[in-house]
Amino acid sequence: MKNISLLIIIIFLGVTSSFSQVLSNKNKQYTEADSLRGSLRPERSYDVLKYHLQVQIDPEERFISGFNTITFKTEEDLPVMQIDLFENMRIDSIIHGTEKLDYKRKFNAVFVEFEEALSAKATDSIQVFYSGNPIIAKNAPWDGGFVFKKDEEGNPWIAVAVQGTGASLWYPNKDHQSDEPEEALIEIAVPTGLTNVSNGRLLGTKYLENGYTRWSYKVSNPINNYDIVFNIANYVHFQDKYKDLDLDYYVLPYNLEKAKKQFAEVKPMMKCFYEKFGEYPFKEDGYKLVETPYLGMEHQSAVAYGNHYKMGYLGRDLSGTGIGLKWDFIIIHESGHEWFGNSITANDIADMWIHEGFTTYSEAVYVECRWGKDDALKYLEGLRKNIGNKAPIIGDYGVNSEGSGDMYPKGANLLNTLRSIYNNDELWWKTLKDYTLTFKHKTIDTKTVENFFNTPVETDLQPIFDQYLRYSAIPVLEFKKTGKRISYRWKTDVPNFNMPVDVFINKKEIRLTPSNTWKEFSKEVEDLDDIKVNEKEFYIETKFIK
Incomplete structure (x- = not known):
């Protein structure tokens, strides 16, 4: 969701044309560092199966230390393996079996050298021990990094957000969206007395006798690298249920009553999204809303919430119609990402409209469920003033390049236009739900989306997709x-x-x-x-x- 805040800037600047120019990489000169991060090189010819991340976080020193065990299956013979970790972070050692491996670093890439090439189709693992002071975000979540704050009672309040910037900012991994671990064990040690909330189910806590307590969570579903997080605070916890889905809420104590009132919106949201998109795609891991010291992010099964218990987007309406003030933007948008972005993930960040266009459309879907189609259409039409139409929605492939920020409102309006072309709401809603079910827990590309939505209708949608996604102007x-x-x-x-x-x-x-x-x-x-x-x-x- 990180580019959404720029839409607010546009509203107050009168929708200036510089918006998509700022976000466009059209004239960018790509570097080797961009290719190392964005391309699937031979050194990345392996499939990640599991991460076991065990980290201790020192709030006073703003220092982290620990390891990530990366379990993987080779796709080809693998003499050298690329993993990713920001160059400001120190690698203490890399262990394969009982052997300590040599490695070389270039920019944020780490090339691990095996004594003998690993055979193709082999399952193996390496353990990377690391430490350091991670980058601090200046304005999370729109720049990646750690957030070290204090709550109103003086307690540490710590979180991380790294979408776009990369999960390798704080832990070693294969930092490419095309490859998600099938499961993850996330173990975060924090000063005793504080709570850590991560993705998945809480397995338990362990007192470490050094003033720290380790909180262990298991994720049982595929998960994006940038979704893996921790949230550290003096949290209080309350629970609810929607059908057989566990709803867990973690908030600061003095906001408990406000949260109970505000988070009541989760149930009507789930009712709507179950009907239109299918059941929650990570039921085994549960659904959590976690109060964070930044606005919000779609962290899988641990959605970050920092909208200050206001309706709209920090009390504002992105559409300018008043309709956006009927609901809490962060709850709806970031939860919509559970279906679009977390369950269905773009292989390359050039195709991030697959995340953001569909999720922005989910806002209008929610409006339609609650207040009718007329309001949904008004909301979508209102969002158009935030579109620059100065650069294509799709970015450049293989170089870690997102497209224009128009991917949010323009992507949503493209989907609404497709619905109108279908001219058959029963078919449209069936196709949309079939899409979420067909590609559940998968990584895909734009061509896959185009082919899927093109199949049920006689009109050839390909030229339409091309115009809206690959060119800046609309028809x-x-x-x-x-x-x-x-x-x-x-x-x-x-x-x-x-x-x-x-x-x-x-x-x-x-x-x-x-x-x-x-x-x-x-x-x-x-x-x-x-x-x-x-x-x-x-x-x-x-x-x-x-």
Whole structure:
């Protein structure tokens, strides 16, 4: 969710065109460090099966130390293995069996050298011992790093957020979204008296007799590297249930009553998302909301919440319609990521619209469940003022490059446009739920999404995906009057663009099938003013040539 805050800036700056230019990597000169992080090199030809992360966190020194045992299966013979850990963090040793391995470091990549190449299709593990002072975030979650704060009672309040920046900021791993461990054991030692909340189920605690207590959590499902977290504070805990899903809440003691009231929204949210997207995809690990010293993040089964118990986005409405003030943005958006981003994950961060476009759309889905389709359409239309249309949504592949921040509101409006093209809500909701079930716990790419949503309909959606995702501009529907005849066409970057669109002719709705060549209305339309495009349901630009 890290780019969402920039949408707030746009609202107050009058939707400046510099937004997507700031986020675009169009003119970036990529470095070897970008390729080491973003590409699947031969040294990364292994599949991570499990992480066992055991770390002690010293709040006073802002220092961490511990190990990660990486269990993996080789895909090819592997003489050298790349793992990732930020170069400011020290590697104390790397152990394979009983042997201490040599390694070389380049930027944030670590190349582990085996005495003999590991054979293809072999299951093995290495244990990486490390320590250091991790990077401190200046403005989490929009820059990655640790957050060391105090609560109102002077107790340590510590968390981490690393989406985009990379989980290798604080622990060694294969830092590429295409590879998720099938399970994880997360053991965090914190000063005794504090609570740690991590992903998955709490297995138990162990007093270490050095003033620290180790909190052990098990994640039983595949998990993104950047989702693996800790949350350390003087938490109080309360529980609830939705159907057979455990709902666990961890908040600061003085916010308990506010949290009980605010978090009541989780149940209607779950009711809506179960209906539209299918059951919660990490039921074995439970669902948690955890109060954090930063705004929020979609950390799997331990969703970070820092919206100060306000409706909207810190009391503001991203859509400018008032509809966004009916609900708590962070609860809905970050929980929506459990289906879109956590369960279904983009292979490459160039395709992060798969996370953010669908999750922003889930906000409108929630609005529709609670207050009806008209409000959902108004909300989506309101979000459009946050779109820059200055750079493509999809980034550059293989170099750790995200696309434009338009992936949030433009991605959501693309999905709403597809729904309108389907012109069959029963089919649309079935397809959307089938999508979440088909790719549950999988990593995918944009082409997979395009093929899936293209299959149920006769209209070829590929040119539509191309225009909205791979070009900066949206389709322009042009009308012109020549004599007594009125013609229409699409003006697009993509050739052979034949997207249907609904228009009102003298207040009667009809479906047009424009192409890139001019077509005339079959019946006489007296004036261009008699035409009104259904722009609530289709995110396009309309131009009348007089």
